[in-house]
Amino acid sequence: MKATAAKMAKSKPASRWQDAEELRWAVRHWSARMGIKAPQVHLRKMRRKWASISGVGRLTLNTELIDLPKELGEFVIVHELVHRLAPNHGKVFKSFMHAYLPDWELREQKLQTVNSKTPPHSCNLY
Numbered sequence: 001m002k003a004t005a006a007k008m009a010k011s012k013p014a015s016r017w018q019d020a021e022e023l024r025w026a027v028r029h030w031s032a033r034m035g036i037k038a039p040q041v042h043l044r045k046m047r048r049k050w051a052s053i054s055g056v057g058r059l060t061l062n063t064e065l066i067d068l069p070k071e072l073g074e075f076v077i078v079h080e081l082v083h084r085l086a087p088n089h090g091k092v093f094k095s096f097m098h099a100y101l102p103d104w105e106l107r108e109q110k111l112q113t114v115n116s117k118t119p120p121h122s123c124n125l126y
């Protein structure tokens, strides 16, 4: 019983990114999990979107993601990487999202309450 209480006391609230390097690491991690080539990651401040991915495998992430809970940045990364497998937001795209992040819809909703980038998706494909 005591051990459980100690564990609970240790658990942090929403976990945050330490730095840009950790975001880059997450991109490599998810690329490996999906079996795709890891894209080149660029970070810059973007006014209207969270991220974009080009056909040649260049992923641009908004630097504002670093200040958000990890689960949201992770959602954006997975969303963009799934675009390497499915170019639009159709059925195939959604089934990949469900496979990799079962709670992706919830994360997407949370992301939209944080900031009003181009709705309803985080990328520029709509």
Ligand SMILES: [Zn+2]
Residues within 6 Å of the ligand: 079, 083, 089, 121, 122, 123, 124, 125
């Ligand atoms: Zn998209």
